[in-house]
Amino acid sequence: MTERHQQRPPGDGAGAAPPPPRVDDGTGPTILGFPPDPAEDGDVEDVEPAPEGTAVAGVAVGPGRLVYVRRPDVVAGVLLLLAGVADGASVWLPWDRGGETTGLDLVARAVGAAREGAAELGRTGLWQPATVAVGGAVLVVLGLLVFRPARGHRVSGVLALGVALAVAAAVVARLADAGWDPRSPGWGVWCAAAVAGLGVLGAMKAVLTAPRVTTAPAERLLVG
Structure with a gap:
């Protein structure tokens, strides 16, 4: 008993002083143990502070230390707008080979x-x-929405994916009615197929692009 009491480290006990405060080693906030991407000059122009208690990748975020970068998804927007261009072509081109019905x-x-x-x-x-x-027109509207700076565009991407799949179902049904003969459909049908393909690509780009988390000086934070 006496030997165990003598081996107890100093400062341990009911009347012991509290342990010294931890000293910040200067590493800053981390995500899963890794530092976030450093902020660039253009990144901190439009950022959204992560609210207190928010978890990013399963790790609690310290208030005022990590921010979401609000940015447009240019690639997804361009793909969805190209789907709208293909939709316009499918409207003006014939849907039957050798026919005049547009x-x-x-x-x-x-x-x-x-x-x-x-x-x-x-x-x-x-x-x-x-x-x-109708689906091509909706894809154009969603394409314009993903050009707006935001933390993420997954909602618009999910909506665009549903619309693109509906267009794809219409194209498949048209080909089935034609007996799966590639010589029967006109160029309007193939442009409609391009609407579905570009729409799916743009939607998946918007859905799979994760929000970017970075650090920024507190005095330059802009709440969007």
Whole structure:
């Protein structure tokens, strides 16, 4: 008992003084033990401070030390806008090889069939060009949204992915109606396929791009 008491380190016990405060080693905030990317001059122009108690990659964020960089997703925006360009081409080009019926003509017929009911729209197959036309317009709007600086664009990406898959379903149904003969569809159908492909690529780019976390001087933080 006496020997154990003698080996107790100094400062241990009920009346012992509190341990000395930890000294900051100057490493700064980390994410999973690794320092965040250093802020560049353009990064701190539009940032969003991480609120207290927020966890980034499973690690608690210290208030005022880490920030989210608000930035546009240029690649996703360009892909979605190109999908809109392909949609415009599919509207003005014929949908049958050697025919003169353009996508715009089919959309006008789809509007008339929709007045008679959804069953008529589905029976005639006019829902396919209508879906492509409306889907391409929606992709353009979502493409403009991802050009806005934000912490992330995953919501717009998920919406764009759903729209692009709907366009892809319309194209597949059109090819199935043509007996899977690649010589039967016109250039308007292939432009519609480009709408689906570019839309999926742009949507996946927006969904898979993670928010960037960095450090910035507190006096330059701009709350967006």
